[in-house]
Amino acid sequence: MADDHYRGYIDSLKGMAVIAIILYHLSYFDDPGLPWPFWWITHNGDRGVQIFFVISGFLSYLSLDRLFKIPDTVTFERSVQWIKGRLIKLIPLYYLALVFSLITRSWSPMWLGNEGHVTSLNVFAHVLLIHEFFPHYFNSILWVEWYLGALVLYLVMTPLLYKYANSLKRMILVLLFFEIVIIASQGLLMTYLPLENDHFVYYGYLKNHSPYSHLVVYSLGVVLGVLTHKNINSLKNPRFVSNAILVSLFIELIVLSAVDVKNINFFGLWSFLLILSQEIYSSPIIDNRFFRLIGKHSYVMYLFQFIFFNVYDMFIDVDGLAGWCLKGVICITLLLCFSCLTNVIRTKFRKHFFSR
Numbered sequence: 001m002a003d004d005h006y007r008g009y010i011d012s013l014k015g016m017a018v019i020a021i022i023l024y025h026l027s028y029f030d031d032p033g034l035p036w037p038f039w040w041i042t043h044n045g046d047r048g049v050q051i052f053f054v055i056s057g058f059l060s061y062l063s064l065d066r067l068f069k070i071p072d073t074v075t076f077e078r079s080v081q082w083i084k085g086r087l088i089k090l091i092p093l094y095y096l097a098l099v100f101s102l103i104t105r106s107w108s109p110m111w112l113g114n115e116g117h118v119t120s121l122n123v124f125a126h127v128l129l130i131h132e133f134f135p136h137y138f139n140s141i142l143w144v145e146w147y148l149g150a151l152v153l154y155l156v157m158t159p160l161l162y163k164y165a166n167s168l169k170r171m172i173l174v175l176l177f178f179e180i181v182i183i184a185s186q187g188l189l190m191t192y193l194p195l196e197n198d199h200f201v202y203y204g205y206l207k208n209h210s211p212y213s214h215l216v217v218y219s220l221g222v223v224l225g226v227l228t229h230k231n232i233n234s235l236k237n238p239r240f241v242s243n244a245i246l247v248s249l250f251i252e253l254i255v256l257s258a259v260d261v262k263n264i265n266f267f268g269l270w271s272f273l274l275i276l277s278q279e280i281y282s283s284p285i286i287d288n289r290f291f292r293l294i295g296k297h298s299y300v301m302y303l304f305q306f307i308f309f310n311v312y313d314m315f316i317d318v319d320g321l322a323g324w325c326l327k328g329v330i331c332i333t334l335l336l337c338f339s340c341l342t343n344v345i346r347t348k349f350r351k352h353f354f355s356r
Contacts, residue, residue, distance in 0.1 A: 005066075007278075007279075007282075008282065008287050008292055009275075009278040009282045009283075009286055009287040010055055010058075010059065010275075010295070011291070011292040011295030011296050012286050012287045012288060012291035012292050012295055013051055013055065013274070013275065013278070013286065013291075013295065014051075014052070014055065014294070014295030014296075014298040015290070015291035015292060015293065015294030015295035015296075015298060016048070016051075016286070016291055016294075016295075017048030017049075017051040017052055017298065018048065018294060018295070018298035018301050018302050019294060019332065020041060020042075020044070020045035020047070020048040021045050021046065021048040021049065021302065021305075022045070022301065022305050022328070022331070022332060022335075023038075023041060023042045023045050023328060024042050024043070024044070024045025024046045024048075025045075025143070025305060025306070025309070026042070026309070026324065026327060026328055026331075027039075027042035027043070027045075027324070030324060031324075033321065034321065034324070040254075040257055043257070044253065044257055047267045047270075047271075049147060049214075050214070050217050050264065050267045050268045050270070050271045051271040051274070051275075052147070052298075052302075053150075053151070053154075053214045053217045053218045053221065053268065053271075054217060054218070054220050054221040054224065054268060054271040054272050054275055055221060055275065056151060056154070056155075056218060056221060057154070057158070057217075057218040057219060057220065057221020057222045057223075057224070057225070058221035058222070058224045058225050058275060059221075060086070060154075060155060060158045060221070060222070060225075061158070061161075061162060061221065061222045061224070061225025061226070062225055062228070063082070063086075064082065064158065064159060064162040065162070065225065065228075067082060068162070071162055071163045071164075071166040072163075074159055074162060074163040079159035082159065083155055083156055083159070086155050087152065087155070090148065090151070090152070090299070091129075092346075093299065093300055093303060093342065094145070094148055094303060095127070096342075097142055097145075097303040097304050097307065098123070098126055098127075098141055098142065098145075100304065100307050101141050101142055101306070101307050102118070102123070102141065104307055104310055104311060105310070106142075106306055106307045106309075106310035106311075107140060107141045107142075107143075108139060108140050108141065108142075108143040108306070110200070111136070111138070111139040111140045111143070111201060111204075112136060112140050112201075113135065113136040113198040113200075113201040113202075114136065114198055115136050118140065118141060121137075122136070122137045122140060122141070123141070125137045126141055126145065129148075129149060129152050130149075131145060131146075131149050132146055132149025132150055132152075132153065132209075132210075132211050133149075133211065135198075135201050135202050135205040136198075136201060138205060138209055138210075139204075139209060142303060142306060142307075143305075143306040144302060144303065144305065144306065145303075146209040147302070148303075149211070150209075150211055150213070150214055150218075151218075153211055154214075154215070154218045158222065161174065161219070161222050162222075165222070166226065167226065168223070168226055168227070168230075171219070171222060171223045171226055172223075174219060175216055175219055175220070175223070178212075178215040178216050178219060179216055179265070181212060181215065182212050182213070182215060182216065185210070185212045186206055186210075189206055189210065208264065213264060214264060214268070216264075216265050216268060217264060217265060217267075217268030217271070220268050220269065220271070220272040221272070221275075223272070224272060224275060224276060224279070227276070227279075228279070232276070232279060232280055235280060238280045238281040239281045241277075241280055241281070242277045242278065242280045242281035242282075242283060243277075243281075243283065245273055245274075245276070245277035245280075246274075246277050246283060246285070246286075249270060249273055249274055249277070252270065253270070293336075294336065297335075297336055297339035297340065297343070300335070300338065300339035300342055300343075301332070301335040301336065301339055304335060304338065304339075305331070305335060308331045308334055308335055308338075309327070309331060312327055312330060312331055316330075
């Protein structure tokens, strides 16, 4: 790519992913019998999370590469500063979403398990960003905060990956090690967690939302970062290669949807190949202004989506397909406007306090 500091297709993929996730959540509780291809998009929208994790691993690697230049120069102090910088971008909006959710009573009853309500310990765990370690807390206030809990853990380990797993061979060994860790951890958790108390919460936690569940997926993004040093964009006829990968991935997604495959690591690999195709050649089919705009605001839209769903339901009640479409259009539009507003406030805040 010509500019290593900004890849427009990344924002476009974020935009596509967050819209797919929002539509998936909309149809999870209220499916009005959507026609194809809307049914296909909504029922596979949760795969957008794997795209987010791979992108996060990729961008984290590139950020560390710009900071340290050479893996041997990685130090503990500078790594801590890098982690702080990443958290500063994530945490304030996360805390704001927690406050809004509690005020509007938008928390998630389906993930509260035996407790059945949001406790002070639950809130405390969220504030400390350790909610990801507790099955009854991990997804109970925002419905989606498990992602941030896992991402913070992965960010902490990324400087170590950059320093010690700085070749393709080493990263493959790391992926194999992480897969062993995942299998072993599932067995341990199933042994020691009281599964009989709440099967929905615990099995959802074990299969999809535990701290280790997306380790391999995130690490595939780091692998992609390692590949950027292999001059993959110097391939002959990169446009053909990129489009060939895109077509094959699209066909594969249709086939997998028909047989209802939901393996996290498999879709992590699918997301890896999707991003790789755009790193080779950025296709205008994916990289466009509309999805870039959505993608730049995807984090806020992801965090606040259920809050806006809940507020919408307080005032508007339209059934059927028309009601589902209306809710989707209004909520996505309002989420985008809200994100733009928060971005303006944050920008003015930084200029006011940090320009002194």
